[in-house]
Amino acid sequence: MRLKFLLGAFFILSLLGAIVLAPQRLSRNTDRSDGTVDEIRRHEGRRLRLLSWNIGNGDLESETRAHSEDLPIVAQVIMDNDPDAVALQELTGEDQLRLLLAHLKNRYRGYVCSPGSADRTDAVLIKDNGGSGRGDRSGRQDHNAHIDLGVRFDDVPAGDRFAAAATFRLHKDFPEIVLVSAHADAFSASRRRTFAADVVDWARSQTNAAIAFIAGDFNFEVSTRNKTNLFTDDAKHDSESYAYLLKYFRDLGRDAGETSINDRRIDYIFGPPEIVALHRAEVLRGIAVGRMDHWPLLVEVAL
């Protein structure tokens, strides 16, 4: 009888232990900064707010690229959150960018990269802080118009496609910032790896005097939450891509949670590991328009 009571006591103790020691679930929507350096620095310096959003659609039956009729709401989300720079993916081309900039009341200037082998393009938008170029549309033909304002746009050759990059300053006394908007292949992990490596190499080549950020939809997911990843043809290639990015950059949205349907975290904003302090990383869930399959990832750092 004593042994039975002992077993019962152990059972109850274990049960209590499991309840008391249950892991605290962090709200994935809330701000988070990790490490004391971030804590100290988060209140210092100029804030830089970046937003990355794949505005394409998940509906396989029709147009999977961005829908022009969704752009007013996309513009509204951007204006509501007031990011300094935006990385957009899956636009159809320059026409959509012009339309979006018009919806943004020309508060931003933008650039779409060459499509390369892809049927869709990436774009970067930079907030126009009242410079003489207000109203410029950008695109390759407007390239020279931005040089006098310190904004420069580039195509980043990566694998068999391109990414879009913008170099800008928040203030004349602040260092240059480079933001790359990237969209890696959805179907081939090997092509994703090549793409990620090329984007990283290009961004690193810009970092002599500038702070580089890489944002976009990389289509890989390396979380341990996935027991079986049905969305990749080679987890090792994806791991290699992520490891290479983390070799030089920091995954700023790491704790913000899933960014796409099916609980996937495939949209990232990578920043320098030490120069900036993370103030906020948030996935703006619930504001996807129509049949969009991604949510915007918003990151705010102190420079």
Added chain:
Amino acid sequence: MITQLSLELLKLVRSKGFYLSFAALSAFVLLMLWGFYSYAQQKTSGLATEQFKYTYESKSYFNGLTFTLYSLMFVFSLIIPIFVAMNAGGQIAGERRAGTLRMICIRPVSRVSIVLSKFLVVAIHTYVLLVFFIGLNLLVGLLFVGWGNLDLYPGPLNLVDEPGRILRDDALWRFFYASFSGTWALLVVAAIAMLLSVVFDNPVTAVAATLAVYLTLYIVGRIEFFATLRPFFFTTDMDFWRDVLKPEVPWHNSYHYACTCGAYIFGLLLAAVVIFDRKDLTN
């Protein structure tokens, strides 16, 4: 209880199944060595080296510790549970089948101590099996693959979210910890088998039912469609044993899951004891 335990231990070391488990694990290590060796040779030459510069398939990645890690990960989920279930499932039902259970029960020992001593023997067997397997892998890894640090990357092993490294000496300690966390996790399977061994008259039925429950939950837990059900499976809780092999051990999480496994172990054992205590042994 001590006498009972020593008798059960004697029975264990005299059984063929005991040696079969070690032989099977040794064969698995040899198979792993062949597979690992040829794979490493193939992947650390030519195009693969150019493709993978930072994670897998580099010469520094393949070493005795990586070999042990892979080996342990594969064997823990699918092979060791079979031997644990075989041993535990045969404890009571096996005695009944052999016609010796009534004789054991008429001795002046409580039925509770019979069940507990048999379970303790299963626990000892499980721990020895794990220590043997880890030790053999480390030895084979040292002799045939070589030493190095334990580099961990996100991906196939599903162990870490970002690249990490455990230094060699620390990694050896981690494998030592894994022998305890692994044993504790496997005791859940042992407790289920023990309960079913009490319930069923046939040891084969007890073992098969245990493996059916374990494998069904293990496989279903890996299918994305059942992600919402996954937290309720004991196989999910059992996964905590791997936490000690992460660069930063999430101790708080580990304690939680260890306690959950403890609740399963003691709860199932209690049920087994209560049922066995009231069971009418007629054969």
